[in-house]
Amino acid sequence: MIPSKNDLENAVNTVSGVVHRTPVLTSSTLNEMAGAQLYFKCENFQKMGAFKMRGAVNAIQNLSDAQKKAGVVTHSSGNFGQAVALAAKNLGVTAYVVMPQNAPSVKKEAVKGYGAQVLECESTLGAREENSATIQQQTGATFLHPSNNLDVILGNATANVELLQKHPDLDLILTPVGGGGLIAGTALAAKYFGENCKVIGGEPFAVDDAYRSLRSGKIETNTSAKTVADGLRTHLGDINFPIIQELVSSIIRVEEDEIIHAMRHIWQRMKIIVEPSSAVAFAAVLREKEKFQNKKIGIILSGGNVDLENLPF
Amino acid sequence: MIPSKNDLENAVNTVSGVVHRTPVLTSSTLNEMAGAQLYFKCENFQKMGAFKMRGAVNAIQNLSDAQKKAGVVTHSSGNFGQAVALAAKNLGVTAYVVMPQNAPSVKKEAVKGYGAQVLECESTLGAREENSATIQQQTGATFLHPSNNLDVILGNATANVELLQKHPDLDLILTPVGGGGLIAGTALAAKYFGENCKVIGGEPFAVDDAYRSLRSGKIETNTSAKTVADGLRTHLGDINFPIIQELVSSIIRVEEDEIIHAMRHIWQRMKIIVEPSSAVAFAAVLREKEKFQNKKIGIILSGGNVDLENLPF
Numbered sequence: 001m002i003p004s005k006n007d008l009e010n011a012v013n014t015v016s017g018v019v020h021r022t023p024v025l026t027s028s029t030l031n032e033m034a035g036a037q038l039y040f041k042c043e044n045f046q047k048m049g050a051f052k053m054r055g056a057v058n059a060i061q062n063l064s065d066a067q068k069k070a071g072v073v074t075h076s077s078g079n080f081g082q083a084v085a086l087a088a089k090n091l092g093v094t095a096y097v098v099m100p101q102n103a104p105s106v107k108k109e110a111v112k113g114y115g116a117q118v119l120e121c122e123s124t125l126g127a128r129e130e131n132s133a134t135i136q137q138q139t140g141a142t143f144l145h146p147s148n149n150l151d152v153i154l155g156n157a158t159a160n161v162e163l164l165q166k167h168p169d170l171d172l173i174l175t176p177v178g179g180g181g182l183i184a185g186t187a188l189a190a191k192y193f194g195e196n197c198k199v200i201g202g203e204p205f206a207v208d209d210a211y212r213s214l215r216s217g218k219i220e221t222n223t224s225a226k227t228v229a230d231g232l233r234t235h236l237g238d239i240n241f242p243i244i245q246e247l248v249s250s251i252i253r254v255e256e257d258e259i260i261h262a263m264r265h266i267w268q269r270m271k272i273i274v275e276p277s278s279a280v281a282f283a284a285v286l287r288e289k290e291k292f293q294n295k296k297i298g299i300i301l302s303g304g305n306v307d308l309e310n311l312p313f
Numbered sequence: 314m315i316p317s318k319n320d321l322e323n324a325v326n327t328v329s330g331v332v333h334r335t336p337v338l339t340s341s342t343l344n345e346m347a348g349a350q351l352y353f354k355c356e357n358f359q360k361m362g363a364f365k366m367r368g369a370v371n372a373i374q375n376l377s378d379a380q381k382k383a384g385v386v387t388h389s390s391g392n393f394g395q396a397v398a399l400a401a402k403n404l405g406v407t408a409y410v411v412m413p414q415n416a417p418s419v420k421k422e423a424v425k426g427y428g429a430q431v432l433e434c435e436s437t438l439g440a441r442e443e444n445s446a447t448i449q450q451q452t453g454a455t456f457l458h459p460s461n462n463l464d465v466i467l468g469n470a471t472a473n474v475e476l477l478q479k480h481p482d483l484d485l486i487l488t489p490v491g492g493g494g495l496i497a498g499t500a501l502a503a504k505y506f507g508e509n510c511k512v513i514g515g516e517p518f519a520v521d522d523a524y525r526s527l528r529s530g531k532i533e534t535n536t537s538a539k540t541v542a543d544g545l546r547t548h549l550g551d552i553n554f555p556i557i558q559e560l561v562s563s564i565i566r567v568e569e570d571e572i573i574h575a576m577r578h579i580w581q582r583m584k585i586i587v588e589p590s591s592a593v594a595f596a597a598v599l600r601e602k603e604k605f606q607n608k609k610i611g612i613i614l615s616g617g618n619v620d621l622e623n624l625p626f
Contacts, residue, residue: 023336264621271586308581
């Protein structure tokens, strides 16, 4: 059920040289705020601006030659569409990205700019899935799910492998939790490359499906999507949930104002741009500070794609 | 007249270990935009968020023990006040910073936060100079000018020394031009550590005193201060001007919308926060692109202290 260390090492070899080995930054001011030593893995500096590039590259590389020839399809209004578009372009594969009509035109343009074919549909999950299925039938393209795909999860895991290669003695690693693909990969990397390193998720109260799923033992969904952390509105899937159940210690929920406060401090003190979803893990550390005193903590800054005309401060 | 290589090496030794050795970042997208290879020296990641820390540390370290005991004084509404405050704190020296009453309270708080004594005065250069002189008389503190002080210039130079140690074959280096302390130091470093490396300044049309000074052969001033690049409103001084005259190739002037366009691209594509003044050098490269095709170009990103509530986009 749980992938092996060898599976992870294969993913590391597969993405190496295609994705950036992103830097790990520290800030004495943020360490003081938290009362802990924080190591920020900067996936906001990744190609196309998010860790999603890792999963997309690994998934496409693992297709057969015949599959590669037929192309790949995904539906996304966010970073995964861009990741598939750019990864496919770099690997010489055709990409189809189904996007809701009302997605910001800057996002559609970004996906087109990376050379993918954009297919617009109504803004419902049903319409997105239906359009993706039609493309699969018409072209033979392989569908790539943004988070509930084992190769995507293993690709995502490589960010934390790199972090632990640099700092093997981390006590804890925190990531945001959305669809579960990042935290599942991160937890696998912690299991095989950490020295008793725990993994904790950060999640907005407004979309706390993963928190509730861990309590109920089944995949829960959200009725609202009202969070500034727009990358975290999705729910877990049947491939990543068992990994999360087995390997993730806990999930800390945070309020919207805590997310914005954490994001502002990362921007102001570290001088780097992270998206709201990325600030959720740091917000979780600040919220439950007393748990983390004097610990060595890794934080995956998942991405940096924000609309500069529409900031939350 | 022109400081020696030995003077520069002394400054490198003096600031080493006290200031950050900041990273050099690259961006394939910005390289494509410019048609050149760009190496960004990230002084926005420097302590207190700007290269000014280097000059302040070098100037304070070069004081005699008696001078250190009496403290230092400067007047500033911007980064140099913070730099002197933090450098003095780190070196155990008392700092007095004269600031205009109407300076943003966030800046006053930052200077106080670093432990300096803030003295408020009217918002004229005359009042600032008068108040600084009074403090010198009362306390015996040494006055530190933000840009027209040889130790400050030599300290600033160390950013470019680090850049050239990493990339010795740069054809050109660009910096913004305000009071002249950064470009003078940068030009000294290029002279002694570059391989035939030219230095070019970027300056807003709105405050093009340095451009005019190089043409007229005397220090010119500005009648207006209407630029988004608020760090570049000052004029050259009698210590840095001769260095600039001898060692700087040219100054390229840029429009306000070009500064904002360059700043937006650095934020969006590099995911780092730079202040408007820092974007002026990149704006100059984009404005006169044809000059720079296929060159290897260093750009000093001078600082990252911006008011997130008051961005130009």
